[in-house]
Amino acid sequence: DQQVKQNSPSLSVQEGRISILNCDYTNSMFDYFLWYKKYPAEGPTFLISISSIKDKNEDGRFTVFLNKSAKHLSLHIVPSQPGDSAVYFCAASGAGNQFYFGTGTSLTVIP
Amino acid sequence: NAGVTQTPKFRVLKTGQSMTLLCAQDMNHEYMYWYRQDPGMGLRLIHYSVGEGTTAKGEVPDGYNVSRLKKQNFLLGLESAAPSQTSVYFCASSYSRAALYGYTFGSGTRLTVV
Numbered sequence: 131d132q133q134v135k136q137n138s139p140s141l142s143v144q145e146g147r148i149s150i151l152n153c154d155y156t157n158s159m160f161d162y163f164l165w166y167k168k169y170p171a172e173g174p175t176f177l178i179s180i181s182s183i184k185d186k187n188e189d190g191r192f193t194v195f196l197n198k199s200a201k202h203l204s205l206h207i208v209p210s211q212p213g214d215s216a217v218y219f220c221a222a223s224g225a226g227n228q229f230y231f232g233t234g235t236s237l238t239v240i241p
Numbered sequence: 242n243a244g245v246t247q248t249p250k251f252r253v254l255k256t257g258q259s260m261t262l263l264c265a266q267d268m269n270h271e272y273m274y275w276y277r278q279d280p281g282m283g284l285r286l287i288h289y290s291v292g293e294g295t296t297a298k299g300e301v302p303d304g305y306n307v308s309r310l311k312k313q314n315f316l317l318g319l320e321s322a323a324p325s326q327t328s329v330y331f332c333a334s335s336y337s338r339a340a341l342y343g344y345t346f347g348s349g350t351r352l353t354v355v
């Protein structure tokens with residue numbers, strides 16, 4: 131029973147264009163959401179977060195959007211760079227200590 | 242500037258053997274976690290600890306035990322390994338519940354049980 135879903139296993143984007151990675155969740159009690167980036171043979175690294183009191187958070191080229199009514203969040207990367215090629219995981223948490231992770235989306239940025 | 246260090250990085254076990262995975266962090270973090278990553282499943286929480294001497298079950302705790310005798314170390318034990326425990330194991334740590342600051346992850350341990 132996957133509470134956090136990333137329905138696109140992979141995404142290819144041209145360098146300089148926008149990358150949009152999507153994530154859906156089922157638990158309306160989730161109130162914190164994070165995105166992680168993972169390179170092969172490395173652990174995930176924290177990228178950006180958002181709480182349910184906001185609908186947008188920006189950090190440089192990365193912006194996360196939250197649509198609570200649709201239980202949907204997205205990560206926008208603009209402009210995309212070849213170094214952004216990695217697997218991206220979204221994660222969500224409610225009142226407890228556990229974050230639930232999605233299955234990941236593999237992003238390839240084509241030079 | 243080590244962050245989170247996992248030992249070993251790779252291991253092959255025979256069914257029924259036991260082993261312990263070690264996680265060490267040098268950031269004085271209170272919270273530590275063990276996750277497993279399997280194809281098509283994302284990362285799933287096995288056990289976690291909110292401080293020295295404490296442990297709690299996560300989403301998939303069966304077949305694993307943990308101990309947090311020192312604040313900087315979090316051990317994951319497999320008493321009798323099974324092929325279903327073939328996975329990549331990640332340890333992570335955080336100051337608090339890490340709601341908006343994320344975890345610091347180790348580089349992973351790839352375990353194969355044959």
